[in-house]
Amino acid sequence: MTVTAPSVETLASLRTFTIELPSWAFGNSGTRFKVFAQPGVPRDPYEKIADAAQVHRYTGVAPRVSLHIPWDLVDDYADLRRHAADLGVAIGAINSNVFQDDDYMLGSLCHPQAAVRRKAVEAHLRCIEIMRETGSRDLKIWLADGLNYPGQDDLRARQDRLTEGLAEIYAALDPGQRILLEYKFFEPATYAMDVPDWGTALLHVTALGEQAMVVLDTGHHAPGTNIEFIVAQLLRVGRLGAFDFNSRFYADDDLMVGAADPFQLFRIMNEIVAAGAHAPDSGVNFMLDQNHNVEPKIPGQIRSVMNIQEATAKALLVDREVLRAAQLAGDVLAANAALMDAYNTDVRPLLAQFREEQGLPADPMAAYAASDYAERIVAERVGGAQAGWGA
Ligand code: PSV
Ligand code: MN
Ligand code: MN
16 A cells, blocks of 8 residues: 555645536436426526536535527626626636537538538637627537438538638637537437547647647547547647546436546546646636436536546545656556555545635535525526526
């Protein structure tokens, strides 16, 4: 054993580590078979932000909320921004949604018809205008574009159209704004997605320029993919812009991060910590992309945030000197033990102490449960349509 009783000072760099929450995690969601409505669910983006602010209130590390456009359409984004600030949070990334109109059945930026591609470009330009009003840095682009059948469209031509559309969107960015391009190897297209993997995403963002980065959604890979390798590689070339954290058993399940494979989450955060990329100036935006279909949503987000903190804390416990010495000496067992000793440490008491030192509840789950917020929103949010995934 190389791990001695860890001191809370080991977690010092966690003080500035933050996690961004998705507005859509607070709305109703479900599978393609059924959306199970939950009482008290937000009716509009204002209420989604209010719920997200609760997660920040009890964890202290979730100060931003991503919006999805048009799911989160409002008349006045400056007003929504003020509302967020009043609640102690800020609006984070703007996610473009060019997959829910009938026009987009055969794609958006890759569509064979120029008129549909134009509509998709315009939707992104509108997102950039919204970013100016919300003060957002990041435009996150995930495209549902792809093919169900071989021969359905020209694979290469679609890449060319994508290059063209992205370039026009990129040209509209202000200095300091970024495009985050998200890849996904399957779904909804069954034969070929147009941005299926990190290699394709990297090619596109490199062609665009310095203000374009790759987003890694942990649920978007084939089973067995070594995700921490991708993290290490994108960090090496300075193109890891963000995570969409979630966990999965079989498909893009969008479960609470760390619920399915906490060891994978640790391995990912180990690469992040080893590169110092958990520091706020690293440019990596740590976001959640989750849906809570069968569990309550606010505690589901609190649990997810805590799971990331635990994995990061464990990564901070890795004795890097011991690890490096073992690696250089070719001592395979000692090198592996340096990681496993940290992973197998129960960091929960240390994190409780860490939170208390910052005036936060030692147990955010218990503190939220002891509040009356859940009962209040059930009583207050009657009438009106509840916002959901896609509304
Ligand atoms: C697509 O599966 C995705 O991961 C993208 O990030 C979307 O914006 C999000 O899910 C919608 O839930
Ligand atoms: Mn995602
Ligand atoms: Mn996804």
